[in-house]
Every structure is written in C-alpha cells, then in structure tokens.
Amino acid sequence: MKEIKISKKKSGNKITVNVELPARKFVHEPIMEFSNTDLINYLKEEGINLKEYKISESTESVLTSYATKNNPPRLKGSWTLTKPPARKS
Numbered sequence: 001m002k003e004i005k006i007s008k009k010k011s012g013n014k015i016t017v018n019v020e021l022p023a024r025k026f027v028h029e030p031i032m033e034f035s036n037t038d039l040i041n042y043l044k045e046e047g048i049n050l051k052e053y054k055i056s057e058s059t060e061s062v063l064t065s066y067a068t069k070n071n072p073p074r075l076k077g078s079w080t081l082t083k084p085p086a087r088k089s
Helices: 036-045
Strands: 005-011 014-020 033-035 054-058 062-064 076-082
Touching (some): 014 036
Antiparallel strands (some): 033 062, 054 076
C-alpha cells in the first residue's frame, strides 16, 4: 500500500510539517486524506506538547487524493506551528 510522506523540521520556536499524499492512478485505489486532526495526532505521537504551539500557517486544511473533473487532488501541504512568546508576569 502507498504511504503518506511526512517530514518535520523544528527551528527555534517553529515547527514545519510537510505532507505529501500518493497520487491515485486507478479508480480502485483507496482515497487518502490528511487533515488538521491527523496533524495533531502525528505531533502527539512525536511527543510534541501541543499546548505550547498554535498553527500559524497552512496551505490547506485538508489534503485529499480524491479528484473530479472540476476539482484536482490536493496532494501536498505544509503546516507551520509557532510557539508564542512566554507571558511576562
């Protein structure tokens, strides 16, 4: 079975996650999706404390390998999460 490619890069107070879904060539191939919920689950598995970060940028909220004549598949996306500065008391 084809797999979703996920790469994570941490730089200072930012985390960037790039996701690429495999393209479907035939109708009988399964439709794959990746959403903000999947992103959250992935980051939890990676041991990242999500209470410290907020999504600051995303190319798409949902990626999908499903396509129609009018809607091409959305196979690639990027999410950037930023850790807000600590509040001063």
